[in-house]
Amino acid sequence: MTSAHRGPRTAWRAAPAGLLATPALAWIALFFVAPVGLVFWYSLGRKPGLYQTHANDVLTLDRYREALGDTFMTSFAGTLRIGLAGTALCLAIGLPFAYWLAVKVRPHRRFVVLALVLVPFWTNFLIRTIGWQVVLSPEGFASRALQSLGVTDAPFSMLFTRGAVLLGVVYNYLPMMILPLYVALDRIDGSLREASKDLGANRWRTMAQVTLPLARPGIAAGLLLVFIPLMGDYVTAAVLGGARGTMVGQLVASQFQQAQNWALGSAMAVVLILVIAVTILATALAGAVCTWLLTRRRRSELAGLAEGSPA
């Protein structure tokens, strides 16, 4: 039965459901889709002369050939290694912490611990990273501490090593891993863990069969939130890794700024985007396949019970 007269309220209800998302969609279209499209367009062009940054008079894939040269590939491999290792380290450190925070810490203290997790964000990202330079330099705190403990006898520098980059990366991105993991673990009803133990599973089996599968959305969010910005980050690597820490982001930036070659820079950026996308898809696929393999026995064992087929 349709109403004879529609007030303003019903008119509002009849508005398309997407209306609420319009501001966000407009923002994304204007400041994300359009610039990425532009970058893709530039990547098909060339740098016509010394004083021009780009031209699209001839469309070519030559910039991609240039982008995939040796220098780029080397730092690309390094970037991917840092990205994967950094993300894995953040997960390895963040998961036990988030579990502890969500399960073991008393509810009224969780807020305090969460606030402590966020304290580093109160200082500028660059300043925090430069702070590590002081700590890691040969005359720095870390070196002196190791010397006084007798681990080394000479001044020792961790600065400008891969280890320093990894340390800085984990330091900067760990909260981005902890927060979604905490939210996911906190949402799992404690009685589910109790039910699992009640049914005969010890704590590790409970973790593997109940807690982690239910925390999967949080794990995925944490991995994405760390991996994606990390792949584009070059400040941490430049400050703590020096020349050895050259990341792809740095190469892209230098093409746009120092070399003024927007075409090549764009091609590099597109390659970076593609590699990130492929890595994420591959990880998701691997996760899905693992889950499928792990639950295959369970499914085959119980298949067809609903039809009442005999065992």
Add this chain to the structure above:
Amino acid sequence: MSGSPTQPAVTSVRRADAGEGSGSVELRSISKSFGGVTVVKELDLSVRPGEFLSLLGPSGCGKTTTLRMLAGFEQPDSGEVLISGAAVQHLPPHKRDVNTVFQSYALFPHMSVAANIAYGLRQRRGIDRAEIRSRVSEALDMVQMTRFADRRPSRLSGGQQQRVALARALVNRPSVLLLDEPLGALDRKLREDMQVELKLLQSRLGTTFIFVTHDQEEALSMSDRVAVMLDGRIEQIADPYTVYERPATAFVAGFIGQQNFLPGTPADGGRAIEIDGGTIHPGEPVTTPGPVRVAVRPEAVRVAETPPAEPANALPGTVAAVSLLGDVLQYVVHADAGHELLARVPRRQAGRLAEGARVWCSWAPADVHVFPAEATPRDSTRDSTRDPIGSAK
């Protein structure tokens, strides 16, 4: 919800190893406190194999904590927990031969109904696939959920989830099944159906059931014995009939069903009790010295427009309210001496008296229970579900 009494699946679910003492539960002087607050105080409890025992009490009485100590989720501060004769207080939950049906059901949302039920069997060694499959199939059959085997729990109704939780626990053939207010989330009609089914299931399986509830009707209708708890102690443990008819304390009297409480003083060597506006004769002489509380059940109170033949145990008054509670009429009578009396009369038996009518309330000496005055029954113990007009003080 048919609860059909004969089902072939059940016989093989029945515990095969029902040997001597298997399924017995004993708590010896168990105490537990949380942050300085003692929740369970030196509690002793002994449950026979195959018994259906209810732990009944208001919230905060320690009944759920007691159950959680049996399951192993809480460790007692002192005392011993024995299951099937063996001390288990130091064993973690996964090593105890008990299973729990949780109040929230706690079904695993990422698994199908069948996988939920199979979970406990998978944790054990020495059960092959074919056995898991056949036992899951039996358990599904037992709770009539076979056609929902592949569903996720989120797509089931509350009653269906409840059945899955029951099957998931019973498929492991535990010596003792612990039930933590499992029917609390169901609507009334479904809850009553499930009460009957649970009771039938329990007597078919012969498994010891320990059932925690705050609903006295539920406890009375299902249990072999009821343990009424208050402040971490058992006030009375007895069969439902005794608990109802012969409450051991004023608290039990007030918590189980409803009571009219009248303050009074013993006289004539305990053969009479003086109350405001009259004298009450108890069935047996009162031995309690000092002030007492007289308890009379509403269904024991007769309401008539003429004074009873025997003048004892009668109070004149005025009908203040009448309400129909299904098959009984409930009267609230303001006695002339100031008491407010609740009376319940079978609807077909008596003609209906109007509000404002002058009446006599009377009851037999055998229906009088007397308790020491200092024990105050709690207000919260009124059965609000049965009492649409509120409680009489």
